[in-house]
Amino acid sequence: MKTGRIIKSISGDYSVQTDDGTYITKARGLFRKNKQSPVVGDIVDFQVENETGGYIQHIHERDNMLLRPPVSNIEKVIVVMSAVEPKLSQQLLDRFLVIVHSYNITPIICITKKDLSTEIEIKEVEHLLKQYEAIGYETRFVGNHDDLSEAIKPLINGIIVLSGQSGVGKSTMMNRLFEDLNIETNKISKALNRGKHTTRHVELFEMEHGYLADTPGFSALDFSHIEKDELADLFPEFEKVKPNCKFRNCTHINEPKCAVKELIKDSSFYQLRYKHYLTLFEEIQNRKVRY
Ligand SMILES: Nc1nc2c(ncn2[C@@H]2O[C@H](COP(=O)(O)OP(=O)(O)O)[C@@H](O)[C@H]2O)c(=O)[nH]1
Ligand SMILES: [Mg+2]
Ligand SMILES: [Zn+2]
Known part of the structure; x- marks a missing residue:
């Protein structure tokens, strides 16, 4: 068994880079057993079949x-x-x-x-x-x-x-x-x-x-996994002052004594970021429930 990093994937062939070279591997058994598909970036264990090929047996836990x-x-x-x-x-x-x-x-x-x-x-x-x-x-x-x-x-x-x-x-x-x-x-x-x-x-x-x-353009603009309550945490400057809001579950929109609204008061840059926050908040709120 060898361990390496998948650096390329083309129609079922995964190139796995190891300390002693790159192997072209397949993952058929893995998928059949537990419906797992390897992706580029994964660290995998694979069974060596010959000098250049093998079969992926296990995908190490992903960070993200x-x-x-x-x-x-x-x-x-x-x-x-x-x-x-x-x-x-x-x-x-x-x-x-x-x-x-x-x-x-x-x-x-x-x-x-x-x-x-x-x-x-x-x-x-x-x-x-x-x-x-x-x-x-x-x-x-x-x-x-x-x-x-x-x-x-x-x-x-x-x-x-x-x-x-x-x-x-x-x-x-x-x-x-x-x-x-x-x-x-x-x-x-x-x-x-x-x-x-x-x-x-x-x-x-x-x-x-x-x-x-490199990645295809626009690939990253999917917000469907983001909940409105966590949105403020994705603006680092808001996240920092959030503990000072009066209400623990403050959305920084209509609540009094809001530290985020206090923060943005004197900065047009922060105000623009806040405007983008509001737009996104609304988009998330209005999105259709998908099944
Ligand atoms: N003058 C100039 N042109 C650039 C620069 N970066 C990209 N381009 C041009 O912009 C166009 C699109 O670039 P491309 O790399 O295909 O963009 P991608 O869609 O993000 O991959 C091409 O015609 C490039 O030559 C740059 O820094 N200066
Ligand atoms: Mg391109
Ligand atoms: Zn607030």
Whole structure:
């Protein structure tokens, strides 16, 4: 029996990386027995069949797991947004951050296309990132002229996943970080606003002390697993002051003596974040019960 990490999965073939090389494994027996499907990122035990292949017997317990695309044991998600083309949307950024927090994964903010931005736009983005940094986020602002390795490599520890809407530059980043990779870029279908993507399967690419993976755009914008009572905890600055609210189950909307409302009073940045909180709260409240 050997143990390793699944770094790639293509139609039932799981590439498992071990100390002495990569094995192409299958999981048929495992699925038949307990309906378990391995995903990229899993640590698995497998029975060696020959020099290059084997059968997965056991999946180690997962720390976390994203469903679309399926990847497990993620350390951080880099939320990629472009400064321009498409223009940076703070609402979309906050939505991505909330989703990543909901999976108990640390988000990092990376803004691209600095080289396409005007001086004023650069100042605006830098100012915005300072405010996100003040509430605890690590941030990056890069463009075609910047050294991506220098910006990204220090972040790589464990499995790091790139996430963000189509067209922001995720695949471009992968191609610049890994020579000979050649992931298709710039494939946005105008007909389907989902983006006729390109990045269909997930694959972990080794870098520094971990792995980096590209994901299809919009993959992360599913809120169906988030309850409205836990939403405030997914805004770190709210979570911090929440114990000072008068009511223990304060939703920070209409209650008196609310510490969150006190916090946002003097900051337009916090007020905008709060507005996004309210919008999401309402969306969650109004969502149809699904069976
Ligand atoms: N000028 C400039 N163009 C970029 C940058 N990042 C991505 N692009 C371009 O933006 C388009 C979409 O990039 P792509 O990597 O396919 O985005 P993805 O959908 O997030 O994978 C491509 O034409 C890229 O060449 C950047 O930092 N600067
Ligand atoms: Mg792409
Ligand atoms: Zn409150």
